[in-house]
Amino acid sequence: MKLGYIRVSTREQNIDRQIQELFKYGIEERALFIDHTSGKDFNRPQYEALKQYCRNGDELYIHELDRLGRSKKLIFEELNFFKEAGVIVRILDIPTTLTDFTVHNEMSKTIMDMINNLLLEVLSTLAEQELLKLHKRQREGIDAAKEKGVQFGRPKKYDFINKEEYDKFSYTYNLWKNNHITAVEAFTSLGVCKTTFYARVKQYEAINEKNKPTD
Numbered sequence: 323m324k325l326g327y328i329r330v331s332t333r334e335q336n337i338d339r340q341i342q343e344l345f346k347y348g349i350e351e352r353a354l355f356i357d358h359t360s361g362k363d364f365n366r367p368q369y370e371a372l373k374q375y376c377r378n379g380d381e382l383y384i385h386e387l388d389r390l391g392r393s394k395k396l397i398f399e400e401l402n403f404f405k406e407a408g409v410i411v412r413i414l415d416i417p418t419t420l421t422d423f424t425v426h427n428e429m430s431k432t433i434m435d436m437i438n439n440l441l442l443e444v445l446s447t448l449a450e451q452e453l454l455k456l457h458k459r460q461r462e463g464i465d466a467a468k469e470k471g472v473q474f475g476r477p478k479k480y481d482f483i484n485k486e487e488y489d490k491f492s493y494t495y496n497l498w499k500n501n502h503i504t505a506v507e508a509f510t511s512l513g514v515c516k517t518t519f520y521a522r523v524k525q526y527e528a529i530n531e532k533n534k535p536t537d
Contacts, residue, residue, distance in 0.1 A: 323380045324349045327372055328356045329389045340385040343414060347383050361392040364400060378408030386415045394447055488526075495526055 326344040328337050337356060344354065355372040364370075376382065382404060384390050390413070391397045404411050412419045491512065498508040509519035 323377070324353060324383060325372065325376060325380055326354045326383045327369065327390070328354060328385065329361060329366070329369075330358055331360055333358045340389065343385050344383050347412075347414075349383055361388060361390075363393065364391060364396060373403065376404070376407060376409045380408075381410045381412055383412050383414065385413075387413050491522060491526060495523065 324347065326341075326347075326349040328340045328344070330337055330340075335358075341351075341354065345351075355368040355375075357366040357368040359366050372382075387397070391400065401411060414420070494503075494508050494512055497503045498505060503511075505516070505519065509516055512519065514522070
């Protein structure tokens, strides 16, 4: 049976091009396995389903080698899995893998195997290097943003931004604490929700307790 594997990194990426190319090789839509995830490893639901589904004598078509994966070591481990399972892997951007070995003698088959292995070595190295470069660019971008003061990670919802905000909260807190206004009036005047108000009360009281002079 002819099977097809497609991978894109996000759901926003278009898979039509890969699908149309695989259709040209006689692969039916029901035989397509499609993942929307990173190629850094092989923990992918549809890929795992494909490995369970394929049988000895099947042919697996993949549009490009980096659609299979981007880790050189893992790529070769997966290719070896299919080889041992008797599944022929055909990668469209490595045309020699599309060769029908049944019409070649043993010498020709050996030569083609050598060529395929060489191409796989080169392309898997390039795929891995692209992933490393992507990570490097992301790291550089994050570092540059941090130098400009951009904050990453979950925002600190209840931090006081500056002294003016702290003083405003302190004034409102004291009005509320001395029963001059209700809690609803307090958090409404501060422009925050009930949850945020009480979280800031807790933080404010902790700050005051910490700064309280000791005897």
